[in-house]
Amino acid sequence: MKRRLVRKLLFGAAFICLLSTQAFAQDGYRMWLSYDLIENPDKLSEYREMINYVSIPLSSPTLEAAGEELTPGLSGLLGEDIATTNQMQNGTIVVGTPGTSDLIAGLSLDDELNQLGPEGYFIEHRVVDGNHLMIIASNEEIGVLYGVFAFLRQLQTLQDLEGLSLKSSPKVEFRVVNHWDNLDRLVERGYAGLSLWDWGSLPHYEDPRYVDYARINASVGINATAINNVNADPKILTDQFLTKVAALADVFRPYGIQTFLSVSFNSPVDIGGLETADPLNPDVADWWESKVDEIYEKIPDFGGFLVKADSEGQPGPHGYGRTHAEGANMLADALAPHDGIVFWRAFVYDPAQTDRFREAYDEFVPLDGQFADNVILQVKNGPIDFQPREPFSPLFGAMEETNTMIELQVTQEYFGFDLHLAYMGPLFTEALTSDTYAKGEGSTVARVVDGSLFGYEHTGMAGVINPGSDRNWTGHPFVQSSWYSFGRLAWDHTLTAEEIAEEWIQMTYSTDEEFIEPVKEMMMMSRDAGVNYRMPIGLTHLYAQGHHYGPAPWTADLPRPDWTAVYYHKADENGVGFDRTATGSNAVDQYQEPVASRFRDLNRISDDYLLWFHHVSWDYEMNTGRPLWNELVHKYYSGVEQVREMQNLWNRTEGLIGSQRFEEVKSLLEIQERDAIHWRNACILYFQSVNNLPIPNGYEAPDHTLDYYKALEHTKYVPDPWYN
Numbered sequence: 178m179k180r181r182l183v184r185k186l187l188f189g190a191a192f193i194c195l196l197s198t199q200a201f202a203q204d205g206y207r208m209w210l211s212y213d214l215i216e217n218p219d220k221l222s223e224y225r226e227m228i229n230y231v232s233i234p235l236s237s238p239t240l241e242a243a244g245e246e247l248t249p250g251l252s253g254l255l256g257e258d259i260a261t262t263n264q265m266q267n268g269t270i271v272v273g274t275p276g277t278s279d280l281i282a283g284l285s286l287d288d289e290l291n292q293l294g295p296e297g298y299f300i301e302h303r304v305v306d307g308n309h310l311m312i313i314a315s316n317e318e319i320g321v322l323y324g325v326f327a328f329l330r331q332l333q334t335l336q337d338l339e340g341l342s343l344k345s346s347p348k349v350e351f352r353v354v355n356h357w358d359n360l361d362r363l364v365e366r367g368y369a370g371l372s373l374w375d376w377g378s379l380p381h382y383e384d385p386r387y388v389d390y391a392r393i394n395a396s397v398g399i400n401a402t403a404i405n406n407v408n409a410d411p412k413i414l415t416d417q418f419l420t421k422v423a424a425l426a427d428v429f430r431p432y433g434i435q436t437f438l439s440v441s442f443n444s445p446v447d448i449g450g451l452e453t454a455d456p457l458n459p460d461v462a463d464w465w466e467s468k469v470d471e472i473y474e475k476i477p478d479f480g481g482f483l484v485k486a487d488s489e490g491q492p493g494p495h496g497y498g499r500t501h502a503e504g505a506n507m508l509a510d511a512l513a514p515h516d517g518i519v520f521w522r523a524f525v526y527d528p529a530q531t532d533r534f535r536e537a538y539d540e541f542v543p544l545d546g547q548f549a550d551n552v553i554l555q556v557k558n559g560p561i562d563f564q565p566r567e568p569f570s571p572l573f574g575a576m577e578e579t580n581t582m583i584e585l586q587v588t589q590e591y592f593g594f595d596l597h598l599a600y601m602g603p604l605f606t607e608a609l610t611s612d613t614y615a616k617g618e619g620s621t622v623a624r625v626v627d628g629s630l631f632g633y634e635h636t637g638m639a640g641v642i643n644p645g646s647d648r649n650w651t652g653h654p655f656v657q658s659s660w661y662s663f664g665r666l667a668w669d670h671t672l673t674a675e676e677i678a679e680e681w682i683q684m685t686y687s688t689d690e691e692f693i694e695p696v697k698e699m700m701m702m703s704r705d706a707g708v709n710y711r712m713p714i715g716l717t718h719l720y721a722q723g724h725h726y727g728p729a730p731w732t733a734d735l736p737r738p739d740w741t742a743v744y745y746h747k748a749d750e751n752g753v754g755f756d757r758t759a760t761g762s763n764a765v766d767q768y769q770e771p772v773a774s775r776f777r778d779l780n781r782i783s784d785d786y787l788l789w790f791h792h793v794s795w796d797y798e799m800n801t802g803r804p805l806w807n808e809l810v811h812k813y814y815s816g817v818e819q820v821r822e823m824q825n826l827w828n829r830t831e832g833l834i835g836s837q838r839f840e841e842v843k844s845l846l847e848i849q850e851r852d853a854i855h856w857r858n859a860c861i862l863y864f865q866s867v868n869n870l871p872i873p874n875g876y877e878a879p880d881h882t883l884d885y886y887k888a889l890e891h892t893k894y895v896p897d898p899w900y901n
C-alpha cells in the first residue's frame with residue numbers, strides 16, 4: 178500500500194515535471210533556437226546515421242560558445258547523446274579554423290576559405306577515406322560560431338545533409354540591433370515588459386538571459402548592439418553606468434557582438450561640467466576624447482556611438498551653429514584611434530519646413546562628402562517614420578560620398594504593438610529591393626547599403642528591436658519572426674521574405690507541412706492587411722498622437738503641424754492626399770529618374786503610393802477602375818477581411834501545436850480583428866464627414882458614430898482601456 182503510494186507520488190511528480198518542462202519549452206523563450214526532437218521520422222533516421230561525433234576545439238570563449246550550441250543542439254534534435262572525438266571517424270562533424278583544429282588544417286581548405294573573410298563559413302559533406310564527414314570551417318572563430326548556427330538551421334529546417342555544400346559571408350559589415358531602452362528600464366515603443374538590462378543588479382549579477390540574448394542575435398549573424406535609447410540619457414556615460422555596460426559587453430563578446438551606446442550630444446555639459454558642447458570647441462573635443470579613452474579601457478572592443486541629434490528635441494550641433502557633419506566628425510575623431518564608428522541618424526524634421534518628407538534630404542545631401550570615413554549615416558527606410566507603407570527614402574542613392582546604412586523597425590510601434598500580427602519580412606524586402614536608379618537600373622537600396630554601388634568604406638543595417646522582460650522576449654510571439662528576418666536580411670539581403678518566414682516557422686513552431694503552409698500564408702499577408710485597415714493607397718500617419726496605436730485622422734490641433742494627421746492626408750471636400758509634385762512641395766524631385774517620373778506621373782504611379790505624392794479628387798479613377806472613394810472604402814474593408822482570413826488560416830493549425838501557443842495567437846487575432854474594424858470605421862466615418870459621400874452598397878455599416886470613435890482617443894498609451 179505504502180509502496181504504491183510512493184510510486185504514485187513519484188509518477189505524479191514526474192508528470193508535473195514533464196508538464197512544467199513542456200510549459201517551459203512552449204512559452205516562446207527559446208525563440209527559433211528550440212532544438213526539439215526532429216518530428217520527421219525519415220529525416221531523423223537520415224541525420225542519426227550521418228551524425229555520430231563532434232570534433233570541435235574549445236580553445237577560446239567563442240569556440241566554447243560554438244561547442245555549447247552544437248553538441249546540446251544536436252542531442253536535442255536527434256534525441257541521443259553525441260560523443261566528442263579528435264579523429265575523423267565516420268559521422269564526425271569536424272569544426273574549427275585551420276589555426277585551431279588540426280583536422281580542419283589537414284583538410285587543406287585554402288581555396289574554400291579564401292574568399293570568405295573573417296565571418297563567413299564553409300559547410301560541406303565529404304567522404305574522406307570512406308568516412309562521411311560534415312565540415313564546418315571558417316577563417317576566424319566567429320565564422321565557426323556562425324557556421325554552427327547555420328548547420329543547426331539545416332537540421333531544424335530538414336535540409337538534406339548528403340551532398341550539402343554551403344559558403345556564406347555577410348553582405349554588410351555592421352548588422353546592428355538598436356534598443357530604445359531607458360535607464361529606468363522603461364522601453365520606448367517596446368511593448369514587451371521592462372528593459373532586459375537590469376541596471377540595478379549589474380555589474381554584480383549577470384542574468385543568464387544576457388547569454389541567451391547574445392545567442393539569439395549571433396544565430397542570425399547580428400554582430401552589434403546599441404543597448405540604450407536614441408533619446409539618450411547622458412548618464413549612460415558616467416562611470417557608474419559604463420561599469421555596468423562593460424559587464425554586458427563581456428557577455429556579448431564571445432558571440433561576436435560589439436557594444437555601442439546611444440549618446441546625447443550635450444553630454445559634455447550635462448555630465449562633464451563644460452559650458453558648451455560646441456563640436457568645434459577644443460575643450461569639448463578633448464572631453465569626448467578622454468571619455469572615449471575611458472570607455473575603451475573598460476570595453477576594449479567597444480563599437481562606438483549611435484547619435485540622434487537635432488531631432489525631436491534632442492540636442493545637436495545646430496544648437497551651436499554647426500552642421501551635422503561637424504558634429505559627427507568631432508565624435509568620429511575621438512573614436513578613430515580605437516577604430517570606433519559613429520552611426521549618425523538622419524531622422525530629422527523641422528516644423529518650419531512645409532513638407533516633413535523633404536527634410537532629411539535637404540539637410541544631408543549638401544553635406545555629402547563632408548563626413549569622416551568612420552561615420553555611417555543611419556537612414557530610416559522611408560522619408561517619414563516607419564509607416565505601414567512608405568516609398569524608400571530618397572537619401573538612398575543620393576549620398577555617393579557618405580557611408581549610408583538603413584534603419585528598419587522590428588518593434589511594432591505603428592503595427593499594433595504586441596497585440597497585432599504583422600510579419601515585417603515583406604516590408605523589409607520591399608525597401609531593400611526598391612531601385613534608386615542612382616547608377617542606372619539595378620541600383621537597389623540593398624546595393625547602396627551593402628556598399629557595392631558606391632564603394633562605401635563601412636556598411637551596415639540597423640533594426641530597432643523590442644526584447645524585454647516578457648518571457649517570450651517580444652510580446653506578440655510573431656514579432657520574433659521580424660527580428661529573425663531582420664537578422665537574416667542583414668546577413669544576406671537577397672533572401673526572400675517568404676523563405677525567411679518558412680525557416681522561422683520550422684525552427685520556432687513545427688516542420689509539419691500542414692502547419693507551415695497556412696502559417697506562412699498568414700504571415701505573408703499580414704503586413705498588407707495592416708496597411709489596408711490603417712492607411713491604404715498611400716495615406717500616412719493617421720495615428721492618434723502619442724501612443725501610435727489607434728486611429729485619429731481628425732487630429733488637427735497640436736503644437737506642431739507635422740504631428741497632426743490632417744497635415745499628412747490633407748483631405749477636404751474636393752479630394753485627399755499630399756501633393757508632392759511641382760504644384761506642391763515637389764519632394765518627388767528628390768528621387769532620381771525614372772523613379773521621380775514614376776511617382777510624379779498620375780498615369781504611372783502605383784495605387785499603393787498615390788496619396789503619398791498626389792492630391793486627387795474623391796472621384797479620381799483608380800487603376801482598378803473604381804473611383805478613389807470607392808477604392809478607399811474597398812481597401813479598408815478588405816483589410817478587415819484579410820484579418821479574418823488570417824484567423825481562418827491560423828484556425829487550421831489547431832491541434833498541430835500545443836494548445837497554449839495556439840490559443841495565444843488565436844486570442845491575439847481576435848483583438849486584431851476588433852482593432853481592424855475600429856480603424857476601418859473610424860477612418861471611413863471621418864473621411865465621409867469631410868467628403869459627404871455615402872459608403873457604397875454592399876458594405877456592412879459601421880456600428881458606431883464618428884463621435885463615438887473620437888471620444889475614445891483620450892486614454893493614452895494602454896490600448897485596452899481605450900476601448901471602454
Ligand code: BDP
Nearest residue numbers: 365366407408485524562563
Ligand atoms: C519615432 C518614435 C519615437 C522615436 C523616434 C526616433 O515615435 O519614439 O524616438 O521615432 O526614431 O518613430 O528617434
